[in-house]
Amino acid sequence: MWQVRRVEETGSTNVDVAELARSGAAEGTAVVAGYQRTGRGRLDRTWEAPPGSSLAVSFLLRPRDVPVERWPWLPLLVGVAAVDAVVGLTGVGAKLKWPNDVLVDERKLAGILVERVDTPQGAAAVAGIGLNVTQRRDQLPPTATSLFLEGAAGIQPAEMLEALGDRLAERYAEWHDHRGDPAAGIAPAYRQRCATLGRQVRVEFPGSDAAEGVAADIDDTGRLVLQTGTERRVIGAGDIVHLRPV
Structure with missing residues (x-):
């Protein structure tokens, strides 16, 4: 094509x-x-x-x-x-x-x-x-x-x-x-094919903000679902740092 x-x-x-x-x-x-x-x-x-x-x-x-x-x-x-x-x-x-x-x-x-x-x-x-x-x-x-x-x-x-x-x-x-x-x-x-899923990760956002949690899933629009304690946070953009498997 x-x-x-x-x-x-x-x-x-x-x-x-x-x-x-x-x-x-x-x-x-x-x-x-x-x-x-x-x-x-x-x-x-x-x-x-x-x-x-x-x-x-x-x-x-x-x-x-x-x-x-x-x-x-x-x-x-x-x-x-x-x-x-x-x-x-x-x-x-x-x-x-x-x-x-x-x-x-x-x-x-x-x-x-x-x-x-x-x-x-x-x-x-x-x-x-x-x-x-x-x-x-x-x-x-x-x-x-x-x-x-x-x-x-x-x-x-x-x-x-x-x-x-x-x-x-x-x-x-x-x-x-x-x-x-x-x-x-x-x-x-x-x-x-995604090595991020199931990992403990840190998400670094523009500026100085960051969040850590488990990369739990990909949602219906391709965003990362981050499990942080009892909360789930949907990430549309950010730098991912792989920390360790869970």
């Missing part, structure tokens, strides 16, 4: 695809960059990798037949597709930290940013993924890892792109066919 545009270098593939979306690009348009200068993650964090060492790609989605209240599942869906692509292609045991960081043994392998874009043809979504492929230890922070470091030394970004595109197309088609109903497939798939 993807029409891939390849560029050697860009500021942000998400920005590029958003501009294409506003210009009328069709669903399935994708931009992949050999080097991304100012990649962005959740909470406006920047992301950068040495040229040619990672997969930096953004996909344009136009889920017109899905009620807008179900669109918050898209970031989780992309996370599931990324985990399935990594496991299927490399055998590396990737999992998700809510909402969609891809981890291997608590080190970050990939980050995902899904953004809504208003266009003359209606609202669209841009799904961006930055996945570490060939970086060595000295090219990454201590909290990150790459496929190379996890034993998949022969994998290149182009192979990872093909696997990711296939898995994302499958998950998106299923979700779209069920008009975004999470119970029809994506919610159970996400719960199976």
Whole structure:
């Protein structure tokens, strides 16, 4: 389903695809960059990798037949597709930290940013993924890892792109066919791949606020349900720190 545009270098593939979306690009348009200068993650964090060492790609989605209240599942869906692509292609045991960081043994392998874009043809979504492929230890922070470091030394970004595109197309088609109903497939798939559920966690909010509790569940809109003593708190956004299993 993807029409891939390849560029050697860009500021942000998400920005590029958003501009294409506003210009009328069709669903399935994708931009992949050999080097991304100012990649962005959740909470406006920047992301950068040495040229040619990672997969930096953004996909344009136009889920017109899905009620807008179900669109918050898209970031989780992309996370599931990324985990399935990594496991299927490399055998590396990737999992998700809510909402969609891809981890291997608590080190970050990939980050995902899904953004809504208003266009003359209606609202669209841009799904961006930055996945570490060939970086060595000295090219990454201590909290990150790459496929190379996890034993998949022969994998290149182009192979990872093909696997990711296939898995994302499958998950998106299923979700779209069920008009975004999470119970029809994506919610159970996400719960199976989420390393956060069942953990004692700390949720750090913008500013200095934080909350601790057990990550008990994912609700019908993809939000994290935090059990804090006798109360349940629904978390829509925040940084998750895994503390220990319960």
